[in-house]
Structures are given as C-alpha cells and as structure tokens.
Amino acid sequence: MSTPSTKAVPTGDKSKKTTTTTTTxxKTTTTTTxQPQQKSLSTLAVGSKVKKPKTTASGKKVVNSHSNxxxxxxxxxxxxxxxxxxxxxLYRISKxxxxxxxxxxxxxxxxxxxxxxxKQRLSxxxxxxxxxxxxxxERLVRTKRFPRYYPTEERPKKFSVKRKKFSTHPRxxxxxxxxxxxxILVAGKHAGKRVVVVKHLSSGLxxxxxxxxxxxxxxxxxxxxxxxxxxxxxxxxxxxxxELDDKFFKRVRPAKKDAEKDIFDTKKEKPKLREERNxxxxxxxxxxxxxxxxxxxSRLLRRYLKSRFQLWNGVLPHKLxx
Amino acid sequence: MTSSKKVxxxxxxxxxxxxxxxxxxxxxxxxxxRNQHENTALLKLDxxxxxxxxxxxxxxxxAYVYKAKNKTLVPGQKRLNRVRIIWGKVTRxxxxxxxxRAKFRRNLPPKAIGRRIRVMLYPxxx
Numbered sequence: 001m002s003t004p005s006t007k008a009v010p011t012g013d014k015s016k017k018t019t020t021t022t023t024t025x026x027k028t029t030t031t032t033t034x035q036p037q038q039k040s041l042s043t044l045a046v047g048s049k050v051k052k053p054k055t056t057a058s059g060k061k062v063v064n065s066h067s068n069x070x071x072x073x074x075x076x077x078x079x080x081x082x083x084x085x086x087x088x089x090l091y092r093i094s095k096x097x098x099x100x101x102x103x104x105x106x107x108x109x110x111x112x113x114x115x116x117x118x119k120q121r122l123s124x125x126x127x128x129x130x131x132x133x134x135x136x137x138e139r140l141v142r143t144k145r146f147p148r149y150y151p152t153e154e155r156p157k158k159f160s161v162k163r164k165k166f167s168t169h170p171r172x173x174x175x176x177x178x179x180x181x182x183x184i185l186v187a188g189k190h191a192g193k194r195v196v197v198v199k200h201l202s203s204g205l206x207x208x209x210x211x212x213x214x215x216x217x218x219x220x221x222x223x224x225x226x227x228x229x230x231x232x233x234x235x236x237x238x239x240x241x242x243e244l245d246d247k248f249f250k251r252v253r254p255a256k257k258d259a260e261k262d263i264f265d266t267k268k269e270k271p272k273l274r275e276e277r278n279x280x281x282x283x284x285x286x287x288x289x290x291x292x293x294x295x296x297x298s299r300l301l302r303r304y305l306k307s308r309f310q311l312w313n314g315v316l317p318h319k320l321x322x
Numbered sequence: 323m324t325s326s327k328k329v330x331x332x333x334x335x336x337x338x339x340x341x342x343x344x345x346x347x348x349x350x351x352x353x354x355x356r357n358q359h360e361n362t363a364l365l366k367l368d369x370x371x372x373x374x375x376x377x378x379x380x381x382x383x384x385a386y387v388y389k390a391k392n393k394t395l396v397p398g399q400k401r402l403n404r405v406r407i408i409w410g411k412v413t414r415x416x417x418x419x420x421x422x423r424a425k426f427r428r429n430l431p432p433k434a435i436g437r438r439i440r441v442m443l444y445p446x447x448x
Binding site for chain 2: 174176186187191192224225226227228229308309310311312314316317318319322
C-alpha cells in the first residue's frame, strides 16, 4: 500500500489511469506519480521525514540506502538534517528550487531552515538628538543598552510550564456512568439510595438527582468512587443542563462585615438555598420524572428509585449483577 | 418550592438504612510460623471463598468498630459517642481461599482477633 498523493495528481492523469486499469491486469496500488507528498521544506519540523512510498508497485518494500536511522539509546539520528539533505540530494528537486527562488525574492519571510543567512543588522550605535544649549546637539548612543544587572547566581527555575496544573488535568469517567444511569449511592448521608446521574461535571464529579420527590436526594454533586452503577438507564436527552456546572454548586460564603457586627454576636446565619438552585431542581426533576414515566418499566422504576439498596444474609456484592 | 415554607421530605427519605458493608472477620496478623507482622491484618470476608472472588474487594475501605468507656466526638454527629473506629483498606488477596490482607491506619489491637470488621462498598470501581 502506498501513500496516495491526492494533491499532486491532476485530473487529466486520473482519466488516463482508469482506462489503463480496465484493459490491463489490475494492480492494487496507485503510484503513477512518484513525487512524494511534501510540505515546503521551510515548514518542516525538525526530525520529520519527507515521506516516500513504502512499497513499490509490485508490493515490495522500498529500502532506501539514504535513509536515516535512530542511534540506539539516544534520541539522536545518525545523520543530521543538513547531512540528510545532502545525502538525499534534495537540492535537485525542482520543488525545492522553486521554494528557494521564492524565498530569495521575498526577504521579509523568515524560514526555519534559515536559507537567508544575512539578517538586517542594526548598527550598535545610533545618533540621538539632545536638547539643551550646551550639551552638543547630538550624541552617539547604544541602540541596545547594557543590562543593568548581572546576576551572580543562576536564577531559581520557575515552575516548569510543561507540568500541568491539576485543574487542567483531564477528568475521566467510568464508562458505566453515562448520564441517565440509575446509580446506587454507597456512602454519605444518602447512602443506599438509588439515584439518577444527570451530568458529568468538569471537576470530575457526577451531578445526581433523586429525583427529590422519590427519595429526598436533591441535585447533588457526588464523586464517582462513592457510586455503584447499575445497568438501568434513562433517556435524559430531552433536557439541557448547560448552566449546571461546578460554579453553580459552589458554596457562596457570605461577605464579612467586620465593623458593623458585634464580635460577640454568636448567631450564625443559616445558609439558605439560592432560589435558582431550587428552580434548577424543579427543572431537572421534571425531565427525569418524565423519562421514568416514558420508560418501559415505569411503575417498577418508580418504586425502584424510592427504595433503598441493602445487603442482607446471603447477598454477596461480588456476585451481584448490578 | 419557596424557601419560606418548610418543605416536607418525601416518604422515600425516611426508609431505614440497611447494611451497606460486607461482613468480615479479623483472623490474625500476617505471620510466618514464628514471626508475626502486626502492620498487616488478615481478614476473612463473608461468602468469599476463592482468590478470584476477592478481586471486587481490593481497595475497599474497611473499619474496625468498637466501643470504649469514654465518650468522644464522632464526625457527623453532635452528641458524644462511645463508638470508635479504626479505618483501613483491603490491600491484596491472601492465599487461594478468599482471604484478604488489609492495612489499617493504626495496627489493630490483638483483642480484635475473631471480631467483626466492616468492609465498605467504596471506593467503588463498578
């Protein structure tokens, strides 16, 4: 199999190809054009290879005597980029010649291979006009000033940019925990209750709801590890829960009022649930309850969600099919 | 649901909680014939009889629950309680017949040998 060169083949050629294949013995590959698919050399990344067809028309592997190889142990190649260029005589390729001609003409373009060797050098000194009568009207001043400070020690290295912050780490969800799955809460205040997964949150938590009417579990965030997924799934595609994210559920702490309040005032204001959270609960539960109603086993499902999961004699979780 | 009214909790909220842990027995410490290592406990889980069956329980949290004379605060409860817990986790299987090794935050007291240990269902991997 060869790399099909989609760019290089003009339509004229294609028509020719089709006629030949019908008359002669059909060969599987389409290597009429031998020119490999190339990016312009100026944009090639360091270490990338210019692709050549790996097999000839007869299906044999092409082993190039000019190919490069990895040195064992290091990440180094046997021949450098420049050397490979020479060995493969890529300077002969008309495409490269065209590129070069273009670059020579266009001096504002910067190339990675730096075919243009001469940069525009700034003169080290420049003339600056200076005010004041007796200061001599002009002075020669350095264009680039000397640094004000030369550190005697190496600066302490900053936190490497490559190391990702935890907040940007990808969060993975168990494949069994899709939105709409009925799930058993296994720890916490609502342990044992069967509950519906509404959404995956970007922090890695699950958003879950009873629905509240069934078992008293509100819209709540839950960690995946405290949840056992069952095979029962509901269809929640009718609902859009875009505004429900971690920010929405984050605790809002009351602003501190130092001056006004008495220090000895021990009354703690009870945290009230925001009205929008109550509204969200109503909205989400509507969708979920509807999904339960339209489910095939809706009666059973309702009672299922209202009941609690328990272990009793003879029930072994490693043998249960959830 | 306005915040001024008191919202009645639905019926489903009041059902009594059942058992959500697997019963296990602390059979002893990891040991050879003449030396014992108290940092690892051996547990026998109820109904688990082969090494293959122990796979479900690996990593699960376990608790040795006991009572003491003095009352202390228990997290999540306002009243002082006599109940105390030593937490640990199931680390690996032990032998072919469903035994399991567990490590606790503090080594289990030897008087716990033969006593009940609760193996919870979390962290869940299903």
